[in-house]
Amino acid sequence: MTNVDxxxxxxxxxxxxxxxxxxxxxxxxxxxxxxKPRAVIDAxxxxxxxxxxxVHRGLHELSSRATDAFEGARAKLATYLGAASPDEIIFTRxxxxxxxxxxxxxxxxxxRSGDVILLTELEHHSNLVPWQxxxxxxxATLRFVPLADDGTLAxxxxxxxxxxxxxxxxxxxxxxxxxxxxxxxxxxxxxxxVTLVDGAQSVGHIPxxxxxxxxxxxxxxxxxxxAPTGSGGLYGRLELLRTxxxxxxxxxxxxxxxxxxxTYKQPPAKFEAGTPNIAGAVGLGAAVDYxxxxxxxxIFAHDSALTAHAxxxxxxxxxxxxLGPTGARGALVAFHAExxxxxxxxxxxxxxxxxxxxxxxxxxxxxxxLGYPGTTRASFYFYNTTAEVERMxxxxxxxxxxxxx
Ligand code: PLP
Numbered sequence: 001m002t003n004v005d006x007x008x009x010x011x012x013x014x015x016x017x018x019x020x021x022x023x024x025x026x027x028x029x030x031x032x033x034x035x036k037p038r039a040v041i042d043a044x045x046x047x048x049x050x051x052x053x054x055v056h057r058g059l060h061e062l063s064s065r066a067t068d069a070f071e072g073a074r075a076k077l078a079t080y081l082g083a084a085s086p087d088e089i090i091f092t093r094x095x096x097x098x099x100x101x102x103x104x105x106x107x108x109x110x111x112r113s114g115d116v117i118l119l120t121e122l123e124h125h126s127n128l129v130p131w132q133x134x135x136x137x138x139x140a141t142l143r144f145v146p147l148a149d150d151g152t153l154a155x156x157x158x159x160x161x162x163x164x165x166x167x168x169x170x171x172x173x174x175x176x177x178x179x180x181x182x183x184x185x186x187x188x189x190x191x192x193x194v195t196l197v198d199g200a201q202s203v204g205h206i207p208x209x210x211x212x213x214x215x216x217x218x219x220x221x222x223x224x225x226x227a228p229t230g231s232g233g234l235y236g237r238l239e240l241l242r243t244x245x246x247x248x249x250x251x252x253x254x255x256x257x258x259x260x261x262x263t264y265k266q267p268p269a270k271f272e273a274g275t276p277n278i279a280g281a282v283g284l285g286a287a288v289d290y291x292x293x294x295x296x297x298x299i300f301a302h303d304s305a306l307t308a309h310a311x312x313x314x315x316x317x318x319x320x321x322x323l324g325p326t327g328a329r330g331a332l333v334a335f336h337a338e339x340x341x342x343x344x345x346x347x348x349x350x351x352x353x354x355x356x357x358x359x360x361x362x363x364x365x366x367x368x369x370l371g372y373p374g375t376t377r378a379s380f381y382f383y384n385t386t387a388e389v390e391r392m393x394x395x396x397x398x399x400x401x402x403x404x405x
Pocket of ligand 1: 031032093094095096097124126127169171172173198200201221
């Protein structure tokens with residue numbers, strides 16, 4: 001691992017050098033959306049200032065530059081995720097759209113009444129609602145891997161009986177649980193089930209190698225990994241992508257069209273109808289370069305140290321219960337404070353320049369299961385510092401005095 005100067009890295013994020021409510025901004029909501037380094041902002045500006053044109057269609061210089069930048073970003077992503085080929089990367093607006101793509105293409109083609117879709121009790125609404133909609137459409141049923149008391153999943157291979165698809169989160173956005181993705185994928189494969197991994201919280205935080213993981217699909221969002229909103233994608237195993245029908249119809253995904261019918265291109269073009277988010281892909285490519293230079297093991301080590309420190313400090317505040325596993329976990333900590341509602345607590349934090357998130361975190365069934373209306377969550381990235389974690393704890397100690405007076 002390289003020795004990174006995290007202070008210097010932090011200075012590359014212009015947004016962090018500001019005050020909010022007269023206090024230095026402490027941004028601890030990166031699980032919702034990360035901030036962007038100058039390198040990504042500049043790559044997008046440069047694209048619009050020099051290269052902007054539509055891709056794949058013009059024979060002029062700018063179109064060919066835009067196409068190179070767009071396809072270059074796809075190739076970078078393929079390497080970053082350990083895919084066998086850039087053709088396995090489909091650009092989407094993010095994780096939600098990537099999951100809906102699979103639910104609307106592979107889903108109706110492969111599921112029949114009585115088939116089972118296996119999910120987990122940890123899933124974000126993005127990896128739950130599309131499968132509910134697919135189940136209603138096909139007559140398939142949903143089954144859930146139960147949550148164990150320690151915040152991990154109580155998986156047993158028997159849960160895979162009759163399962164056609166196992167879709168699960170890689171890192172829980174509410175509890176920080178890191179699921180044993182390679183083990184789950186192996187067990188599913190042994191039963192002939194297809195796997196989809198929701199990588200929204202892992203893609204920018206831990207090393208990801210889709211082939212070592214053995215998944216069939218991996219969905220991810222650019223905006224959680226230093227890239228712009230509206231960028232992201234789906235990794236799909238090429239043999240599988242070749243067999244499934246397209247989702248959206250339109251320009252660029254066809255080989256030939258008559259008034260009556262059309263033939264489609266090979267993946268990934270088959271799944272990318274219309275003008276794509278070219279600037280988003282350019283920004284995503286720049287974000288991949290940026291994260292690769294920092295090295296993901298170093299990012300994970302830095303984030304893990306911050307998270308462990310935050311957990312230790314929070315646990316000392318009276319009436320605070322820290323949720324989630326005690327072992328290795330994602331770069332976030334959610335907690336319940338018995339003396340304040342999460343919305344009141346996050347409003348109080350905001351007055352001190354601290355950006356936390358309070359609520360159900362798009363995990364309503366999980367919150368119901370945990371017995372809380374919502375939680376308060378601090379989520380970290382490599383630009384956060386130990387001093388910020390300590391300041392967060394100070395602010396929350398102040399909140400305890402304020403609310404519990
Ligand atoms: N899955 C998980 C685990 C998430 O945390 C999120 C966003 O918070 C999503 C899916 C949805 O991502 P997006 O809104 O970028 O599509």
